[in-house]
């Protein structure tokens with residue numbers, strides 16, 4: 223209920239939800255798994271490319287499903303997708319996984 227109200231208030235359109243294949247957090251998590259594997263095998267077969275990452279500041283991704291850069295910024299440590307204008311798209315899911323990976327290894331290699 224609360225979630226629905228928030229969406230209608232933000233004026234998020236149906237179109238913007240369909241622009242990217244990464245419309246939910248779960249898709250972002252799945253893409254992150256693919257990205258991790260691709261990173262090790264150098265296959266490069268991922269929807270998401272990590273362009274820049276500054277811990278607790280921002281993550282810049284390139285989304286191949288919409289062919290544009292996506293910026294996920296952190297608001298008090300909570301990721302927020304500036305491109306989709308939401309906190310529950312796949313880019314945010316990806317950014318959360320990237321952050322967890324960073325916290326575990328204390329570095330990100332991309």
Ligand SMILES: [Zn+2]
Nearest residue numbers: 303306311313
């Ligand atoms: Zn997004």
